[in-house]
Amino acid sequence: MRLNMLTDATRVLLSRINLFEGLPPEALDSLWAGSKVRQINQGGFVFQQGEAAQCVYILLSGRVRLVQHSAYGKDVTLATFVEGDLIGLVAALSEEIYPASAEVLSDSEILITPHELMWALMRQYSELPLRALMIIASRLHEAHERIRELSVERVQQRIARAIVRLAQKTGVKQPDGSLKLDIRLSRQDLAQMTGTTLETVSRTLTAWEKSEMVEAGRESLIILNPHHLMLIAEDLIEP
16 A cells, blocks of 8 residues: 655654654655555564565554574564564665565554665665664674573573563553563463473463562563563573
8 A cells, every 4th residue: 555645643753763863854755655555464474584575664553573484393583573663674685585574463554665765765865874784783783692692591581581672662661560561472472582492481481470570461471570570681680
């Protein structure tokens, strides 16, 4: 679906994305005019692993996760995206294939920008390539951190760190001071994020529920004691 007008709310959202921050209004107009908007319901996919990367996707609303499928049938969640995040930037700019699938976790609205348009904007606005490079460097650093976590951290610490990371992006503070993750999160999802088993995640969350640190539903999670969970994530106390 193509929209004719760039609304004030969407303009503000685009201008707050680090890649486009500070660009003149005509740059955002060009981005909008050359892109299209797509609505994808929960359970759908923005793109599939192995497809040719031809577009950059901007999440206008909703939640999306990047999941990689292995030859052994095991899925690994690489990242979770929220409103304002860029998806597929690296693959599209290098014109490679998508190394993972982008699965929609909640009904989402996505701006689809062809890589030719993104390159044209980069040639026109000299600050864009540097910002893109900084984004790529940041994501590479995040990938290295994930490898380090999987290599050296105890499983309970990895689980705590994954929950804290999600809370920083999707946490909604409740009146009693707890944090509710505004995202569909099953125990299997958490196992995929942390490179462990469903049984280990279930056992860990059950223990944390007994100590009144979290409240875990079938596909939901509330952090009752954010400070305690942060201490476990930073390996400052025993889980």
